[in-house]
Amino acid sequence: MSELSKAERMKLPRQAMPEQKPDIRKVNFKEVPHGYTPEQAMAEASRCIECKKPKCIAGCPVEVDIPGFIRLVMDGKFAEASRKIKETNSLPAICGRVCPQEEQCEVVCTLAKKFTPVAIGNLERFVADYERDNNLTELPEIAPPTGKKVAIVGSGPAGLTVAGDLIKLGHQVTIFEALHKPGGVLVYGIPEFRLPKEIVKAEVDYLKQMGVEVKTSHIVGKLDTIDELFDQDYDAIFIGTGAGLPNFMRIPGENLNGVYSANEYLTRSNLMKAYDFPNADTPIARGKNVAVLGGGNTAMDAVRTALRLGAENAYIIYRRSQVEMPARAAEIHHAEEEGIQFLLLTNPVRFIGNGEGRVERMECIRMELGEPDDSGRCRPVPIEGSNFEIEVDTVVVAIGNSSNPLVPRTTPGMDTNKWGNILVNEETMESSRPGVFAGGDIVTGGATVILAAGAGKKAARAIHEYVMNKE
Amino acid sequence: MVKVLEHYHLGENNYKIVFEVPELVKKAQPGQFVVLRISEEGERIPMSIGDMDPEKGSLTVIYQVIGKTTALMATLKPGEHIMDCVGPLGNPSHVDKKGKYMVIGGGIGIAPVHPAAKKARENGNEVFGIIGARTKDLLFFEDEMRKACDHLYVCTDDGSYGEKGFVTDVLKRLIDEGNKPDFILAIGPVPMMKAVCATSKPYDIETWVSVNPIMIDGTGMCGACRVSVGGITKFGCVDGPDFDGHLLDFDELTSRLRMYHQMEKESMEQFEKKQPCYIGLKESSKKSA
Numbered sequence: 229m230s231e232l233s234k235a236e237r238m239k240l241p242r243q244a245m246p247e248q249k250p251d252i253r254k255v256n257f258k259e260v261p262h263g264y265t266p267e268q269a270m271a272e273a274s275r276c277i278e279c280k281k282p283k284c285i286a287g288c289p290v291e292v293d294i295p296g297f298i299r300l301v302m303d304g305k306f307a308e309a310s311r312k313i314k315e316t317n318s319l320p321a322i323c324g325r326v327c328p329q330e331e332q333c334e335v336v337c338t339l340a341k342k343f344t345p346v347a348i349g350n351l352e353r354f355v356a357d358y359e360r361d362n363n364l365t366e367l368p369e370i371a372p373p374t375g376k377k378v379a380i381v382g383s384g385p386a387g388l389t390v391a392g393d394l395i396k397l398g399h400q401v402t403i404f405e406a407l408h409k410p411g412g413v414l415v416y417g418i419p420e421f422r423l424p425k426e427i428v429k430a431e432v433d434y435l436k437q438m439g440v441e442v443k444t445s446h447i448v449g450k451l452d453t454i455d456e457l458f459d460q461d462y463d464a465i466f467i468g469t470g471a472g473l474p475n476f477m478r479i480p481g482e483n484l485n486g487v488y489s490a491n492e493y494l495t496r497s498n499l500m501k502a503y504d505f506p507n508a509d510t511p512i513a514r515g516k517n518v519a520v521l522g523g524g525n526t527a528m529d530a531v532r533t534a535l536r537l538g539a540e541n542a543y544i545i546y547r548r549s550q551v552e553m554p555a556r557a558a559e560i561h562h563a564e565e566e567g568i569q570f571l572l573l574t575n576p577v578r579f580i581g582n583g584e585g586r587v588e589r590m591e592c593i594r595m596e597l598g599e600p601d602d603s604g605r606c607r608p609v610p611i612e613g614s615n616f617e618i619e620v621d622t623v624v625v626a627i628g629n630s631s632n633p634l635v636p637r638t639t640p641g642m643d644t645n646k647w648g649n650i651l652v653n654e655e656t657m658e659s660s661r662p663g664v665f666a667g668g669d670i671v672t673g674g675a676t677v678i679l680a681a682g683a684g685k686k687a688a689r690a691i692h693e694y695v696m697n698k699e
Numbered sequence: 700m701v702k703v704l705e706h707y708h709l710g711e712n713n714y715k716i717v718f719e720v721p722e723l724v725k726k727a728q729p730g731q732f733v734v735l736r737i738s739e740e741g742e743r744i745p746m747s748i749g750d751m752d753p754e755k756g757s758l759t760v761i762y763q764v765i766g767k768t769t770a771l772m773a774t775l776k777p778g779e780h781i782m783d784c785v786g787p788l789g790n791p792s793h794v795d796k797k798g799k800y801m802v803i804g805g806g807i808g809i810a811p812v813h814p815a816a817k818k819a820r821e822n823g824n825e826v827f828g829i830i831g832a833r834t835k836d837l838l839f840f841e842d843e844m845r846k847a848c849d850h851l852y853v854c855t856d857d858g859s860y861g862e863k864g865f866v867t868d869v870l871k872r873l874i875d876e877g878n879k880p881d882f883i884l885a886i887g888p889v890p891m892m893k894a895v896c897a898t899s900k901p902y903d904i905e906t907w908v909s910v911n912p913i914m915i916d917g918t919g920m921c922g923a924c925r926v927s928v929g930g931i932t933k934f935g936c937v938d939g940p941d942f943d944g945h946l947l948d949f950d951e952l953t954s955r956l957r958m959y960h961q962m963e964k965e966s967m968e969q970f971e972k973k974q975p976c977y978i979g980l981k982e983s984s985k986k987s988a
Contacts, residue, residue, distance in 0.1 A: 472920035485958040489922035509742040511962035585954030
């Protein structure tokens with residue numbers, strides 16, 4: 229293929245991702261895309277014209293050498309390609325699946341101007357899966373022990389990234405996780421059909437093999453404080469506790485039974501396996517008419533979960549239009565294919581109970597778009613008198629999270645903003661408490677896996693410097 | 700994995716179980732709770748702390764068998780393990796100096812008022828305790844509570860032990876006799892806590908109650924444990940579990956606790972079919988607590 233000229237390569241069609249058909253997948257929890265075959269991966273890689281000044285690298289929050297790994301795919305060196313990515317991104321199998329590539333690396337791809345961009349995400353996913361499925365994962369070289377101890381609070385994407393980077397540098401690393409399984413949002417939040425749990429487990433096992441200690445069911449902020457961790461001779465601490473405090477609409481009827489936060493709904497189904505009730509003990513409402521409020525990835529995950537739990541009508545209720553939806557394009561597309569009904573420019577006003585404490589209907593109001601607000605998106609304005617009701621027995625509120633208070637509340641001297649997010653130096657991710665670093669959603673508010681991983685990268689570099697210069 | 704050190708049947712469906720959790724018990728304060736998970740496929744359930752012994756590293760939970768998870772827990776023998784016991788969660792109870800400090804424990808709620816009574820007395824309060832249950836067989840911790848309180852009053856609904864009547868009858872009598880408390884901590888079934896608050900409100904006695912809503916993580920992440928306090932939504936886990944009982948919406952709490960009633964029944968029926976003799980402990984190791 230590489231004998232083709234640039235112009236010819238640009239015209240090759242983008243390889244479509246093979247996936248489960250909508251009718252089949254909407255009733256199972258198995259992963260939707262099957263992944264590329266080696267032939268497809270090589271064909272897709274050959275579309276890369278190897279720009280002299282590649283823009284894709286700068287589009288990636290962790291600056292993966294994208295043309296470098298794609299070149300290796302083109303040559304059939306798949307495991308090598310995966311290792312190339314791992315030089316800067318410890319979680320390629322995960323990021324290949326959940327990154328919003330269309331806003332990051334793929335949007336700036338030179339091909340995107342005239343044709344479709346190279347499927348960078350699909351290729352990343354392919355090489356990471358190839359390496360893992362063929363047992364080609366090699367442990368990286370680990371620097372001689374430095375004698376320094378680092379504690380990581382939270383085992384989500386930020387914490388896992390910090391752990392991976394610091395263990396390679398020879399530090400002793402312990403991750404503290406509040407839940408009974410490591411992975412944070414990757415296990416409790418993102419459903420199996422989008423990110424199989426075995427992949428998260430493989431990433432965590434890889435860290436363990438490198439020597440990272442993982443303590444589950446250990447709640448920092450309760451069982452011990454940040455100060456007490458320092459007393460246990462940790463030289464530095466990284467806080468990656470995520471955005472774990474769900475926001476609600478604050479409208480009447482929100483505490484009726486059947487109204488969930490997305491965190492609760494997804495945790496029940498994913499971490500607690502409520503889809504398998506009564507074989508698993510945790511129950512979940514199997515609603516007939518399910519409305520999910522919000523337009524982000526979490527909302528898409530929740531509404532597609534509802535469908536798989538047997539919903540006859542599964543709605544997305546979003547106050548802006550589809551253009552403003554923060555969800556990945558692929559998720560919206562998959563949701564549409566599966567028959568999710570989108571009620572756009574619509575906002576709930578109140579929830580109405582059945583007289584026995586259970587939600588039965590929801591009153592909504594139509595919206596129109598006004599002037600752009602601070603976020604740059606058009607402000608939704610209610611259209612007076614346009615109220616209407618829909619029948620719902622389950623509602624999932626997926627409008628974001630506030631910061632979890634457990635660690636900030638128990639850490640004197642660590643400054644937070646008015647929303648409780650930890651304030652950090654943006655270069656080093658160090659907080660106002662020397663030796664305490666933070667990254668991910670606890671700093672930024674709800675964001676993406678890759679931004680959390682990117683923050684973890686920065687923090688790991690700074691932590692290394694900090695502990696090595698410490699007496 | 701967390702080891703079971705002791706396990707007793709107390710009477711009817713009530714059990715006392717003691718876990719080995721040395722790190723946790725060092726930090727636990729009266730009023731806090733733990734989240735337990737018994738088996739790999741098990742649910743996560745919040746449980747009040749009934750007693751703690753930092754020297755032995757042990758933590759006591761009193762529970763009632765009401766569904767599959769508690770039925771399964773009742774089958775555990777000392778030396779066996781559960782998957783997790785996480786905590787200490789929630790905020791400690793108000794046990795600072797109030798003057799006349801009253802604890803009221805109803806049924807299973809006798810357990811969590813016990814450590815609060817001990818601590819309140821250490822803090823210089825004159826501690827009044829009222830414990831009550833439907834019938835004699837459901838009472839426990841009488842000796843422990845007698846030690847923890849300056850004055851203890853015991854009642855049963857059916858009069859089979861102590862005074863005949865509800866805890867609210869005793870409370871009313873004590874107030875009428877001139878022993879109006881400065882502060883009440885009431886823990887027990889929702890109707891009991893609601894009745895205590897209704898009794899204390901006309902006298903303007905600050906009354907706090909402890910809620911035990913449905914939870915998953917217990918750290919603020921899931922929001923299942925929402926309660927309304929003075930019309931504002933609070934999370935039982937990170938804002939509670941104790942709330943001002945005169946502001947709490949008890950009816951909403953009752954309704955939310957029944958959210959999965961039907962599914963819980965289904966789960967229990969399936970469990971009983973598979974494991975008809977889960978009540979083994981009842982027969983084999985009946986022992987007073």
